[in-house]
Amino acid sequence: MAAIPPSGRQYPIGHGGQRAVITEVGAGLRTYTLDGEDLIDGYAEDEMCTVARGAPLLPWPNRLQDGRYEFGGVTHQTALTEPAKQNAIHGLTRWRNWSAAEHEGDRVLMTLLLHPQEGYPFTLSLAIEYRLAEHGLSVATTATNAGSQPLPYGAGQHPYLRVGTGLIDDAILRVPALLRLEVDDRQIPTGRLIPVRQTPSDFVEPRLIGATQLDTAFTSLLPSADGLTRVEMLAPDGGRRLTLWMDAAYRFLMVFTCDTIPQVERRRHGLGIEPMTCAPNAFRTGDGLLVLEPGQSATSKWGLLAVA
Helix, strand or coil: CCCCCCCCCEEEEEECCEEEEEECECCCEEEEEECCEECECCCCCCCCCCCCCCEEEECCCCEEECCEEEECCEEEECCCCEHHHCEEECECCCCCECEEEEECCCEEEEEEEECCECCECCCEEEEEEEEEECCEEEEEEEEEECCCCCEEECCEEECEECCCCCCHHHCEEECCEEEEEEECCCCCEEEEEEECCCCCCCCCCCEECCCCCCEEEEEEECCCCCCCEEEEEECCCCCCEEEEEECCCCCEEEEECCCCCCCHHHCCCCEEEEEECCCCCHHHHCCCCEEECCCCEEEEEEEEEEEC
16 A cells, blocks of 8 residues: 555646646645746645744734633533634644545635634635646635534635745745734734834835845735735846735735744745735734634635736
């Protein structure tokens, strides 16, 4: 019997010079290439996913303080998956086995029924469609309340982008956001919003990343005329330009320069650009939190477009 990859079954898709691989474990984006060049800092088939590389973050993105929240007058306690900071982080589905409900040459539809459990006693049906086309990669995440009571919900995803510069220091970044969320030493928002203009977090106009360190949640995003918010990462030689777009369902954006990841040799090799429908700690604060009634669905879309 052949060894099973750490991330389970692999679901390759392609279109033209684009190739991507989606995994059974976590329904994550393991690799994405254009003409053989990596557009994300992913991981090999024989590796386990680390630091949420390419992972969907469901039913909440980022951190939940103490893993505890109140909903509907009941206090719930989830496992502390970031024990050093006493937080629960990035939801409940990263290590679940998802199913490929549909798999064609250029698309795959991954599905999961998240049953009630300790800390999240709700029934949530999830579907993520990854599709490659001429305009790049698109990712549509749909959550449906399949239970009989309302439930709290938020969505995010965690790709690490690359533009062929080795370290991200040499890349140019544009983040169209006017405010950032102040956080404490546990990376929990304090409730204070800070203007980014003329601060180290200001990337409203494109500029070199350099030595800037970010583990920063942005909001007050500036969409284009079509309603999509576009974050741009460029190679300084005018070569590769990589755009992450997201629809209006994503009201927050996390940018992470990877200075604190455990794999020292991988630090600053990719830039975490993470669309989020809600703020960190939203299960406690309600900031951007969705409440899905029984039978109600919510869909959020983001994608990547690379131009040589």
